[in-house]
Structure formats: C-alpha cells, structure tokens
Amino acid sequence: MSWELGLLLGVLWVVIGVLAVLVLLHRRGHADTIWYLLGAVLGPLMVPIAYERGRSRSVVLEREDAPGTWGDGAVQLRVLVGVDGSPESDQAVRDAARLLGTAGARLVLATVLDVDSAEREDAAERGQARALLARVAEQIPATADGQIETRVLAGSPAQALLELAADEHVDLIAVGRRGRGLSRALIGSAAQQISASSRIPVLLATPADRKTG
Amino acid sequence: MSWELGLLLGVLWVVIGVLAVLVLLHRRGHADTIWYLLGAVLGPLMVPIAYERGRSRSVVLEREDAPGTWGDGAVQLRVLVGVDGSPESDQAVRDAARLLGTAGARLVLATVLDVDSAEREDAAERGQARALLARVAEQIPATADGQIETRVLAGSPAQALLELAADEHVDLIAVGRRGRGLSRALIGSAAQQISASSRIPVLLATPADRKTG
Structure with a gap:
C-alpha cells in the first residue's frame, strides 16, 4: 500500500x-x-x-409540580413556556401570564440543557437552570392567579419542548420572538422550529427589541 | 422618429x-x-x-360590536382572529375560543376584502363576507363565555389586520397555520407576515391538515 x-x-x-x-x-x-x-x-x-x-429522546432532569388544586372541576389549561434567559423568553413568560393567567392556567416553565447533561449530573449546571427558572417565575405579576410549575430538560431545545408538550398534554406552547433591527431571523431558531412542527397552538410573544444583537 | x-x-x-x-x-x-x-x-x-x-390605509367597511358588558370592572382581553373561510382560519377561531374564552375575552372576527371593494360598494360581496363571519361565529362552542364582534375590512390581509389590531388596542392576533403535507409554506403568507411584523403577541392555531392542497 x-x-x-x-x-x-x-x-x-x-x-x-x-x-x-x-x-x-x-x-x-x-x-x-x-x-x-x-x-x-x-x-x-x-x-x-x-x-x-x-435517536435518543429528550429527558426531564428535574420537575417541580404545583400543589394540586384540581378540585374545582374546571378544565385547566396547561401552558408550556420555553425559558432560556433571553429578553425574548422573559417576554414570553409575561405574555403567557397576562393572556392566560386570568383563566387560571397552569404555567409550565421549562429550560433545556444540552442532551449530554443528562449523564454529566453537573450540580452547578442544574443549579443554574433552577435559578434561571426561579428568577423568571418571579416576574409573573401577582394578578395572575394561575399556578407555576418548572422543568429542567436535556435535549435539543425545540425537540425537548415539543416532546414535553406531548407527554404532559399541554394546550399551548409560548415562545419568545425577536424584534426588528436584528440581522438574524425575526423568530429565534427554536421558536421557528416549534412554529413549524408543533401539533398544538403556539403563542409568539411580543417582540423583545434589543439595542444590540 | x-x-x-x-x-x-x-x-x-x-x-x-x-x-x-x-x-x-x-x-x-x-x-x-x-x-x-x-x-x-x-x-x-x-x-x-x-x-x-x-399609501392608503386599510378601511373598516362594516362592524358589529358586542353589547357592552364592561360593568364588571375586570380588564377584558381583546382577541382579533383573521377569518378567510379556510379550514386553517376556522381552526384559529376554535382555538382562540377554547384557550381564551374562559377568560371572558372579546373575540373580534375580521375578514378582509380586497382594497378596492371599499369603493365598489358591492352588496353581494359584503353579504358574502357577513355570511362567512356568521358561519364562523356559530362554530364557537357554547362553553366559551366571551363576546363576539365582527369586522369586514378592505385592504391587504396582513396589513388590514395589523392596523385594526393597533386601532382597537387588541391584545392578541390569532391566525391559522397550515399542516404538514403541503408543498406551500407551513404558515400561510398572511400569517407569516403577521408573525414577522406584529408588535403584539400572535397565536398560531393548531395546524389544519388537509388531504389536498
């Protein structure tokens, strides 16, 4: 040779x-x-x-459910909000709370770590994810009488959110939307994938305008 | 010469x-x-x-407001739904009623005629638009306790809906979404324009799957 x-x-x-x-x-x-x-x-x-x-599916690493108050018999909406710490996703949380909070919806705040973090078991990484969800949950106005749950997922963001939505019979996925003035796509890539593939309704939040991209 | x-x-x-x-x-x-x-x-x-x-703006040709019941002091959401008679827009109406009807939202159903119809004053055309809105309004389940209003607009669909949303201080625009299996874009062109340009949240409805495009 x-x-x-x-x-x-x-x-x-x-x-x-x-x-x-x-x-x-x-x-x-x-x-x-x-x-x-x-x-x-x-x-x-x-x-x-x-x-x-x-081929592996996304994984739910941590979950915190709301204390159940299903006793009133009313059908309660479940709204999944994708959280990544960006101004866009903060706005998605506020919009979901404002538009659906009065209906007593159950807000599921979910953030997605990369898929290998399921095996890393990195306590610092999980702690950061939990802190992010706690910070975002605090922004929800007190007038919203819905309940808040949190999830830390591992996987590709759009896929993980869509799989969670299917598993938990979510009624609506809320995602952030970029404002004008950015050179990147108007809708974030995960939001775009979700808009294209979701089998349930998608709420595109108020665009978050940023000075710098 | x-x-x-x-x-x-x-x-x-x-x-x-x-x-x-x-x-x-x-x-x-x-x-x-x-x-x-x-x-x-x-x-x-x-x-x-x-x-x-x-340069001309879109025009509101006809409007039918709900009997006002603003007396309860609660902030009522206004939801604008674009109606064009397609299965996608029918689905948008049902989704908006299901997700926001329990919050007692005011549903504004709007259909858009081409911009010159403002001058044609074609009674048959307007009658068809009214009949379409009435047919769509009937699909809203009785459990939704919101109110229904209708508008017949003239203009380009996306622009007319966005202008109406701004004029009437709408909180959310709901538009239909195409299902998979079509060669055309996943989101209709008016829905896409609205998703890209709207300054307020946009609800993309459950995709309406059609056998034929």
Missing part, C-alpha cells in the same frame, strides 16, 4: 467519524467537543454509535 | 405603467385587473396615481 493511499484512508476515516457526529448528533443538542474527538478516532465505527445516540 | 424607436417607447410606456401597478398596488391588496389595464394605458402617468393609492 502506497503512503498516498494510507493518507487518503486516514483522512477518510476522520472525516466520516466527524461527519457522523455533525449530522447525527450535533443537531440533536449534543454540544460537547468530546464527541468530535471520539468521531475522529473511531471513524466509521462512530456511525452506528452516533445513530443510536441521536 | 424611426418605427423601431416608436415601438420601443410604446413598450416602455406600457411596461412602466404595469410595473407601477404591480409594485405599488398589487401587494397592497388591489386585486382588480382594471388597474393593470389603466397602467398599460396611462404608462408613466400611472406612477404617481399608484403611489397615492398604494
């Missing part, structure tokens, strides 16, 4: 492994660089591994 | 007039073919006419 052929095969090996990670894993919310290193080393062997991994 | 030059000028004359109608009028909701004929005859003279016409 000539050295040129060896080099070619080596490059192919690395490229196939990295491509497998890029195509099968990255868009599913696997953000760790370690996956790319693994792909480069394992080459074509990475394809079935990445395939199996990429 | 050679005949070639004459022909060229004639073609230019017609092209400029038709282009003026296409660029300045068509996207504003002027659907009548008569405008193109006018453009072809008037040529460049059509530019200022089309410009003036194209």
Whole structure:
C-alpha cells in the first residue's frame, strides 16, 4: 500500500467519524467537543454509535409540580413556556401570564440543557437552570392567579419542548420572538422550529427589541 | 422618429405603467385587473396615481360590536382572529375560543376584502363576507363565555389586520397555520407576515391538515 493511499484512508476515516457526529448528533443538542474527538478516532465505527445516540429522546432532569388544586372541576389549561434567559423568553413568560393567567392556567416553565447533561449530573449546571427558572417565575405579576410549575430538560431545545408538550398534554406552547433591527431571523431558531412542527397552538410573544444583537 | 424607436417607447410606456401597478398596488391588496389595464394605458402617468393609492390605509367597511358588558370592572382581553373561510382560519377561531374564552375575552372576527371593494360598494360581496363571519361565529362552542364582534375590512390581509389590531388596542392576533403535507409554506403568507411584523403577541392555531392542497 502506497503512503498516498494510507493518507487518503486516514483522512477518510476522520472525516466520516466527524461527519457522523455533525449530522447525527450535533443537531440533536449534543454540544460537547468530546464527541468530535471520539468521531475522529473511531471513524466509521462512530456511525452506528452516533445513530443510536441521536435517536435518543429528550429527558426531564428535574420537575417541580404545583400543589394540586384540581378540585374545582374546571378544565385547566396547561401552558408550556420555553425559558432560556433571553429578553425574548422573559417576554414570553409575561405574555403567557397576562393572556392566560386570568383563566387560571397552569404555567409550565421549562429550560433545556444540552442532551449530554443528562449523564454529566453537573450540580452547578442544574443549579443554574433552577435559578434561571426561579428568577423568571418571579416576574409573573401577582394578578395572575394561575399556578407555576418548572422543568429542567436535556435535549435539543425545540425537540425537548415539543416532546414535553406531548407527554404532559399541554394546550399551548409560548415562545419568545425577536424584534426588528436584528440581522438574524425575526423568530429565534427554536421558536421557528416549534412554529413549524408543533401539533398544538403556539403563542409568539411580543417582540423583545434589543439595542444590540 | 424611426418605427423601431416608436415601438420601443410604446413598450416602455406600457411596461412602466404595469410595473407601477404591480409594485405599488398589487401587494397592497388591489386585486382588480382594471388597474393593470389603466397602467398599460396611462404608462408613466400611472406612477404617481399608484403611489397615492398604494399609501392608503386599510378601511373598516362594516362592524358589529358586542353589547357592552364592561360593568364588571375586570380588564377584558381583546382577541382579533383573521377569518378567510379556510379550514386553517376556522381552526384559529376554535382555538382562540377554547384557550381564551374562559377568560371572558372579546373575540373580534375580521375578514378582509380586497382594497378596492371599499369603493365598489358591492352588496353581494359584503353579504358574502357577513355570511362567512356568521358561519364562523356559530362554530364557537357554547362553553366559551366571551363576546363576539365582527369586522369586514378592505385592504391587504396582513396589513388590514395589523392596523385594526393597533386601532382597537387588541391584545392578541390569532391566525391559522397550515399542516404538514403541503408543498406551500407551513404558515400561510398572511400569517407569516403577521408573525414577522406584529408588535403584539400572535397565536398560531393548531395546524389544519388537509388531504389536498
């Protein structure tokens, strides 16, 4: 075997492994660089591994349910709000509370960590997610008489929110919307995916205008 | 003047007039073919006419307000629903009633005729619009305790709905959403424009799946 052929095969090996990670894993919310290193080393062997991994569903890492007050017999709406700490998602929480709070809706605030955090069990990371949800919950005006629940998920943001919505029979997903004046898409990418794929109604919040993108 | 030059000028004359109608009028909701004929005859003279016409705002042709019951002092939500007779917009009406009817929201059902109908005063056309709104209003389940109002507008659909929303201090615009399986965009064009431009929250309804596009 000539050295040129060896080099070619080596490059192919690395490229196939990295491509497998890029195509099968990255868009599913696997953000760790370690996956790319693994792909480069394992080459074509990475394809079935990445395939199996990429098929995995999103995971609910933590949940805090509201004290149940289902006794009044009324059908209570469940509204899922995607929270990522951006001004857009803060606005989505406020809009959902204002528009549906008077109907006594159950607001489920959910934030999504990358899919590998399910295995990392990183206490600091989970603590940050919990703190974010607590901060956002505080913004809900006292006039809203709904209940608030929280979820920490792991997965790709849009997929994780859509799966949670299906599992928990949510009636509406509320997501943030970017204002004009940004060079990026008007609707965030997760919001756009949810708008396109959701089988239930989607609430696009008031656009949050930002001075800087 | 050679005949070639004459022909060229004639073609230019017609092209400029038709282009003026296409660029300045068509996207504003002027659907009548008569405008193109006018453009072809008037040529460049059509530019200022089309410009003036194209700047015109949308018009409320007819309105039917709910008997006022504002006495309870509660802040009542106003929800504007765009109605065009499609399964998608029917679904938007049902979703708005289901999600916000329990909050006692005021549902404003609005359908949009092309902008020139403001001058045509076509009784049959207006009657059809009224009948459409009445048919749609009937679909609202009796459990929804909100009030229903109707509007017949003239203009380009997205622009007319957005202007009405601003004028009437609406809290939420509900629009239909296409299901998967269509070759066209997932969200209808008016819904897409509204999602991109609305300064208030937008409710994208449950997708209406259709067998045929």
